[in-house]
Amino acid sequence: MLNLVVIAVLAAASSAEAGVAERAPPARAPSEMTNAEIKAYNEGLAATHPHYIKCRKIEEIGSWVKKARVCRTNEQWKQAWAQGNQNARDTAEAMTRAPVNGSN
Incomplete structure (x- = not known):
């Protein structure tokens, strides 16, 4: 009997996590959202979730x-x-390939 209760709790937890994991990205740009909207959207999401x-x-x-x-x-x-990292790598590579000014 105890095993059935544990299984039911685990199943409910995994289905709740699946619902959170399948959450769509925000409809509006996050910078356009108010703090209250962001807080409501983040409710139940892990801080490491992609959305x-x-x-x-x-x-x-x-x-x-x-x-x-x-x-x-x-x-x-x-x-x-x-x-940003790719831009920095590209800039560093361009600076090492070509002279900075025409006098070299």
Whole structure:
């Protein structure tokens, strides 16, 4: 009898996790969502889930105090990080291949 209860609890937990795992990405851009909308969307998602939304404040160039709120899903942050790294690699490679100015 105890085994059946344990199996039922595990089945319910796995079906709840499956529902969360199958959650669609947000319909709107995360940066356009309010904090309350983001909190409601993230409800029940693990912080490591690809669709979990994280916000960061990024300093705006030319201002000492102004910061921009940038919100993205974990997957979007991962893609932005990879693109930034690729851009840095491409720049470093271009700088080592060709002279910086024409006098060399």
